[in-house]
Amino acid sequence: MTGEQAAEDAVLAVEDVALSFAGVTALDGVSFRVEPGTVHAVIGPNGAGKTSTFNVICGVYAPDRGSVTLGGNRLTGLAPHRIARLGIGRAFQNIALSGRQTVLENILLGRHVLTRAGVIASGLRLPSARREAREGRAKAAEIAELVGMSRLLDRPAGLLSYGDKKRLELARALAMEPSVLLLDEPVAGMNDEETARTAGVIRDVRDRTGVSVLLIEHDMTLVMDVSDRVTVLDFGRLVADGAPDEVRRHPEVLRAYLGGALGETDAGTDAGTEAGTGAGTEAVANQDQHQEDK
Amino acid sequence: MSRRVLLAVAAVVLAVVPFYADTSLLQMGLFVCAATIGAIGLNLLSGVAGQLSLGHAFFLAVGAYGYVALAGTDDRIGLGLPTWLAAVLAPALAGLAGLAFSPISSRLRGLYLGVATLALVYIGQHVLYSATDLTGGYDGRPTPRLSLFGLKFGDDSGITVFNVPLGQYELLWYLGVVLAALAWWFARGVVAGRPGRGLQAVRDGEVPAAVMGVAVRRAKTSAFVLSSVYAGVAGVLYALIVGRVVPDSFGLTMSIDYLAMAVLGGMGVVGGSVVGAAIVTGLPLLLGRYVDALPLLAEPGSGGVDPSSFARYLYGALVIVLMIFEPDGLAAVARRVRALLPAPPAVRTHPSTTPHPRGGRP
Numbered sequence: 001m002t003g004e005q006a007a008e009d010a011v012l013a014v015e016d017v018a019l020s021f022a023g024v025t026a027l028d029g030v031s032f033r034v035e036p037g038t039v040h041a042v043i044g045p046n047g048a049g050k051t052s053t054f055n056v057i058c059g060v061y062a063p064d065r066g067s068v069t070l071g072g073n074r075l076t077g078l079a080p081h082r083i084a085r086l087g088i089g090r091a092f093q094n095i096a097l098s099g100r101q102t103v104l105e106n107i108l109l110g111r112h113v114l115t116r117a118g119v120i121a122s123g124l125r126l127p128s129a130r131r132e133a134r135e136g137r138a139k140a141a142e143i144a145e146l147v148g149m150s151r152l153l154d155r156p157a158g159l160l161s162y163g164d165k166k167r168l169e170l171a172r173a174l175a176m177e178p179s180v181l182l183l184d185e186p187v188a189g190m191n192d193e194e195t196a197r198t199a200g201v202i203r204d205v206r207d208r209t210g211v212s213v214l215l216i217e218h219d220m221t222l223v224m225d226v227s228d229r230v231t232v233l234d235f236g237r238l239v240a241d242g243a244p245d246e247v248r249r250h251p252e253v254l255r256a257y258l259g260g261a262l263g264e265t266d267a268g269t270d271a272g273t274e275a276g277t278g279a280g281t282e283a284v285a286n287q288d289q290h291q292e293d294k
Numbered sequence: 295m296s297r298r299v300l301l302a303v304a305a306v307v308l309a310v311v312p313f314y315a316d317t318s319l320l321q322m323g324l325f326v327c328a329a330t331i332g333a334i335g336l337n338l339l340s341g342v343a344g345q346l347s348l349g350h351a352f353f354l355a356v357g358a359y360g361y362v363a364l365a366g367t368d369d370r371i372g373l374g375l376p377t378w379l380a381a382v383l384a385p386a387l388a389g390l391a392g393l394a395f396s397p398i399s400s401r402l403r404g405l406y407l408g409v410a411t412l413a414l415v416y417i418g419q420h421v422l423y424s425a426t427d428l429t430g431g432y433d434g435r436p437t438p439r440l441s442l443f444g445l446k447f448g449d450d451s452g453i454t455v456f457n458v459p460l461g462q463y464e465l466l467w468y469l470g471v472v473l474a475a476l477a478w479w480f481a482r483g484v485v486a487g488r489p490g491r492g493l494q495a496v497r498d499g500e501v502p503a504a505v506m507g508v509a510v511r512r513a514k515t516s517a518f519v520l521s522s523v524y525a526g527v528a529g530v531l532y533a534l535i536v537g538r539v540v541p542d543s544f545g546l547t548m549s550i551d552y553l554a555m556a557v558l559g560g561m562g563v564v565g566g567s568v569v570g571a572a573i574v575t576g577l578p579l580l581l582g583r584y585v586d587a588l589p590l591l592a593e594p595g596s597g598g599v600d601p602s603s604f605a606r607y608l609y610g611a612l613v614i615v616l617m618i619f620e621p622d623g624l625a626a627v628a629r630r631v632r633a634l635l636p637a638p639p640a641v642r643t644h645p646s647t648t649p650h651p652r653g654g655r656p
Contacts, residue, residue, distance in 0.1 A: 060501055060504075060505065079504065081504050081506075081509045081510070084506060084507035090505050092505075096499050096502035098491075098494050098495055098497075098498040099498065100494070100498075100562070101494060105491055109491045109506055109508075110506060112488065112491065112492055112507045112508055113506075113507035117487055117488040117489070118488075119516055119520055121487075123480040123483045123484045124483065129483075132488070133487065133488075172506070176507065
């Protein structure tokens with residue numbers, strides 16, 4: 001698998017990235033490194049800039065400043081599909097599947113970067129295209145098995161339950177055989193059992209293929225359970241970066257991330273206004289994403 | 295297996311049609327073949343890749359006039375190429391026209407792309423009317439008769455099978471059916487394969503598609519070029535059927551008709567376009583042929599509802615009803631019907647077309 005070799009030296013480095021939308025700062029000098037073969041979580045309140053960070057890594061947004069590199073390759077400035085080819089796979093937070101296509105076809109889309117068949121080869125069913133299709137189906141079936149969707153392969157993705165759609169997002173990203181896997185809230189809306197299964201899949205894939213995982217998640221049990229390292233963002237700034245235990249005890253994190261619950265005394269009136277701007281940032285970011293989608 | 299049986303039966307039926315059908319019926323069938331090819335092409339672009347195009351008539355015109363000009367030996371501009379070569383090069387020319395337009399088409403989407411492609415139709419028709427040296431202007435140009443593998447598609451090819459002389463339309467019929475079948479087969483391969491998945495991903499969201507590694511602008515360009523080549527093939531066939539190409543045919547109405555075929559049949563479903571083409575193209579012609587037998591229809595010009603208007607009302611109503619009850623078109627209706635039927639073998643559900651192996655029963 002391409003992932004195994006590439007992961008050897010593929011450090012994903014985010015360096016001093018700044019991003020703003022119409023004057024509203026979404027990211028302000030964010031830097032961190034994702035070491036090969038580790039699970040690295042990015043946490044923070046809503047509007048902290050987590051998904052924006054993903055969008056910068058994937059090339060959906062161009063940062064105002066700073067850069068993202070993977071191994072020796074500079075990702076900043078490349079088109080999203082070229083970044084995907086360099087080994088960045090992503091599962092979306094807001095499900096972005098092809099609803100009319102089956103589970104199998106959605107997983108196969110993940111293999112787009114690994115396959116070559118063009119219009120002529122597919123139209124004429126050339127031997128190369130048929131072999132590729134056969135291999136693709138076998139791989140897709142393996143991945144479906146891994147995430148527990150084997151029985152659903154022929155079902156249109158639009159008809160799946162929410163939890164299954166999230167799992168299919170994960171499966172499609174896995175099918176890209178990336179060296180870095182970006183997971184944006186992979187267990188949102190899942191029950192405990194489904195969450196445990198997804199956590200198992202993430203660990204399993206990491207152990208077997210050496211992929212690095214960059215994980216955005218609000219479920220702290222999952223974060224503390226699977227992560228080797230945690231980066232905390234708040235209002236677009238990096239608040240803390242370290243091992244889960246360190247981060248959990250970090251005073252800044254307690255204040256910023258858990259501020260509402262623990263820091264009532266010193267947060268006071270500030271919290272209200274800050275929360276307001278935070279929500280505003282996210283709204284702008286979402287709006288922008290919306291425009292991109294159209 | 296049952297699917298193969300069905301295809302085999304269909305092939306046999308289509309092969310014997312020229313021995314029973316008269317010229318006007320054959321011509322009707324040929325129009326449906328040409329429309330099928332064009333509709334599949336538009337469906338690949340608008341249905342599969344989600345790129346709205348109102349400019350399909352333009353690319354049909356490039357195919358039709360391209361053939362006439364490449365093979366032309368009359369007093370207009372013409373290269374006088376062998377007709378088979380012209381028939382191959384004309385669709386390639388249409389594809390090149392699609393490629394030339396792709397810097398624009400790959401940057402636009404939705405209604406904006408629709409309006410931009412609309413401009414192609416207006417410009418195209420203007421050129422057809424005014425570049426008289428090339429196009430013959432208002433009166434158009436005669437289509438050079440096709441000659442393929444030494445076979446002349448003339449009034450009398452000199453070939454007689456079972457006492458039926460194979461004339462121009464009989465030979466064209468076979469060509470049209472084979473081309474339509476190939477168009478269908480090729481498109482199905484594209485849609486089911488890697489490029490089709492990429493195009494559908496682009497349709498369902500350009501940002502996620504790009505993040506999945508699909509080169510979005512390249513994918514849109516390839517869809518546009520492929521669709522133009524299909525339109526070019528349809529244009530050549532159309533030119534051969536009508537015998538004379540005139541600018542009037544290649545207007546906005548033609549583009550809209552093709553869009554109706556694609557939507558009616560089912561956007562993104564290749565087989566649906568075959569049915570859509572048959573309904574939109576065949577229905578007015580069929581109603582026109584049997585106008586005497588229909589009680590409520592009048593002869594054209596006699597004041598009542600004439601058959602071609604009636605057919606338009608009918609398919610207009612059909613489109614509206616379909617869009618309300620089944621936006622995914624006739625393909626989705628067919629899927630539902632199949633789901634309702636108890637047994638999978640299609641053979642059993644169509645007893646009339648089932649060959650009786652022992653031939654003993656009536």
